[in-house]
Amino acid sequence: MPSTAEAEPLSDDAGIRSRRRKRIFSLGGFRFRLSSTRVIDILLHGLSWLLETLVYIIGPLLILLALAIIGVLTFSYFTILLPMLEQKYELSPFKHLLLALHTSFVIFVVGNILFNYYWCLVTKHTGPKYDQLVRVLAQRTGLLYPETPAQMQQYRQDYEDRIYLRMQRRMARSATAGRVTDGGGGGSSNVVQRHATAASSVKAESGSTQQKKESIRAWMIMGPFEWGYCRETNQPKPPRSHYDHVSRKLVLNLDHYCPWMFNAIGYFNYRFFVTFLIFVFVGMLYGVSISLEPFLLIGSEDYKNQYKMEKRLGMKPKRLSPMLPFRDEKMLVTLCFMLCAAVGAAVLLLGGFHVYLTLTGQTTIEFHANLSHRRQAKAINKKWSNPYSLGSLHANWDQVFGKQRPWFLSLLPSARDPEYLPMPILGRLSRVDEESLCTSDSFDGEGV
Incomplete structure (x- = not known):
């Protein structure tokens, strides 16, 4: 047979x-x-x-380019646009006041741009300040932070076992009927057995099953307030933190790596970044408003007549019109207007997006994750809400900018550290220096 x-x-x-x-x-x-x-x-x-590597290498070049743009625009104001304004207000009784207001505004905006740019560049995401903060965050969330190598190894093992069991349960729920799949609900002996046979089981699996396993990531099955483990830095991974592969650091509230800043944008420098974008947009808007008229007058009949007069006299005459540029000012006026218009449009979109993120309690990474969560929730007739939002625009703004100053003064230059922890504690703002303790049960649970 x-x-x-x-x-x-x-x-x-x-x-x-x-x-x-x-x-x-x-x-x-x-x-x-x-x-x-x-x-x-x-x-x-x-x-x-x-x-x-390329993004990291071009960082210093982009810093020089950014400073060059700021320098060119500032130089254009003092050497070309300010003399135009002097002639424009020549007959006004408030001439000196108006010129002082213009110049003071330019200095104020440029000073704020440079201040916030500097702090975006030099702010560190590691070191004593980070170590102290994550221990405060661990204490608030009821986590016993591992201090010794043995404790760290045990923490890592517990994390990997927890994630492994959750992956098994996730796969068991999605397994097709008639296929025998281990549900992963066993005790510690089952975890040890799975880890011991992981290498051989991967080879024995079919291509479709292996592909399904690889598609499940640890962050997909973790709760939004749950601590993880970073294998790249060998340390506990706080909620909302991510490893930045460009700067090679674990960054709290990582938003993105910005080559213009030669730094990652996260918890410690996000306020500087948003403020920088706001003042850049204000500066570009002002630049467009005062360079538009000189730019439009280039090539006009008055411009041609003024050039002929300048050529005949062999020197610069008085401008035929207050905002009419001389021929040797043509390039800088054009460059000034085009830079202000282009940079202003780009920063309007980028800055507007980050103001929206600030007001809704999200980072760029979380924004994309929330879009995915909303689609998944909608598919099962449920509603997804951002777990890090405090429920109001004002409270979410305070999460980033703090309450030490009124909201309309919070954009003024200040090197102060963040006032609140990088995430809400039990649905409310939690000051870094506040004394409170929460149980870890409040922050556990699988992700969507």
């Missing part, structure tokens, strides 16, 4: 897929096994590393 366990021949489609996944070839007497999936992973990893 023939055995029923005899293997059936692969179909043509299955054979093609198998050949695409792995190919064996010889070179110089050596045999190599080449996996197309592995090659793609290596190429993507190499491309990612190259891009991150």
